[in-house]
Amino acid sequence: MPIGCSKAVTSPQQQTNSLPSINLLNTSFLEHFANLKNPRIERSKEHLLKDIRWIAILAVLSGADGWVAIEAYGNAKYEWLKSFLELPNGIPSHDRFSRVFARIEPQQFQECFLSWVNAIFGELELNVIAIDGKTMKQSYDRNDQQKALHIVTAWSSFHQLVLEQKKLAKNSTKLTGISE
Template identity: 55%
Template sequence: MKLKPKITIADHFALMEDPRIDRTKRHNLIDILTIALCIVICGADSWVAIELYGCTKYEWLKTFLELPNGIPSHDTFARVFAQLNPQQFQSCFLNWIKSIQIRTDSEVVAIDGKTLCGSHDKSSGQSAIQMVSVWATTNRLVLGQVKVDEKSNEITAIPELLKVLELSGCIVTIDAIGCQKDIVKLITQQNADYVITLKKNQGNLYDEVENLFKSGISTGFQGFGHSTYKTEETGHGRHEIRHYVMLSDIQSRLDPNSVWSNFNSIGMVESVRQVNGKTTVETRYFISSLKDNAKKFANSVRSHWGIENSLHWVLDVALKEDDCRRGKDNAPQNFAVMRHIAVNLLGKEQRVKRGIKNKQFLAAMDNKYLERVLALA
């Protein structure tokens, strides 16, 4: 039987339309994109650094790129990334992710926004852009991202992502800004579950949920389907106990007209934290499509913060996203996609048991290791 050839990331991005007119095309678009990806994997953060890297690694790059007119200038890199269609770039990224993604049953998929502080351009009046990202917490992959419109917020951006992702069997977690009926509906239409933070932006529902938990606690949860789970952690001068409670069979009380899709349960997390002898108590509420399973609910809530610790932190600390001044027009948005590709590739490389920053350093020094990382694409 003849095996189908592997479709690589280069194949997906080869479908990009080149925004340059013919007379300015001295360099192949795929060469420009590949060199840029190499330098992001290696940890550089400027157009000049991309050109310098290309010149330094020219002989190695020439072994797999055409480079008909040598290495592009830093101005060429900046101009091309500013002109590339960000929707097409995003589409190529999504198609690549779909080709490498391994589905994990009940995987928690976290959706959250992040401001790219370095994308602010005072001279042109361009404010810092905000990107909404989707993070698969088990497989540790960025599944997609979309720019938030300047005159809008995450409420309009999240549905754009949900419409193009494949989420069947997953548990989608979002903070309170995603607590919207239309967003919940889009999630359940994909045969996915949800755990969404509930805050006072949903005034009546928040008050009703809070009162229902208070009533349940006072009566020992008589008349409620419920489950509980507890975790306890100690370290770095901190002691924290979290009590998780889920109430099911609540639709007739909270949503008799079924305006929320698959609204099967509500959750409460009470965190009791002791730090340096001081005790604080925090209570948070959630709505969910999950059945009564406090342990699964707890895992979903805790896993959601993986997008902060495993993605946003890596982007800021290892890839210096907040310090990165990456040009005008579409360049900041397109380069954000490049950083997400780098995070995915460096995360997939498991033979070297080091953090992302050290993997970047190794990739910059060792062409063989960089080839291994690129081969994962």
């Protein structure tokens, strides 16, 4: 829990009872990602797409910042992941994660993911969303005369989770990004 947070500390039993079960999340996940097209050809489907997506999302939510870290997360949590994923050929390699996500249509993935997150947060009764705008350090390019990259982030402080992160258009302001 972050310093300065005024939420009362609850026991692990209370926390478990207040969160949706992994089976409910898995069912919801499958429903919201059902329309995401599998970009792979039949002979390269060694791992299930739902397993790859689940591991990647859980790893990133846990702080993984690259494909190698996602693979490491999967290997470290293998027994737990096996309790709700099929994993017919174990944990995919970092190269497999990279290749699959490189072929997935980003807009379609974003729509599925946001639909799933919105459904979860509806059940969790989210209270506070923090909005923050940042200018990315060293993103200004003098040679190409490109302006610095500006990002707006919506953050759930109660769940310690980024709900959405959006790059601002060239001529927009933070307020425009927040309203979007």
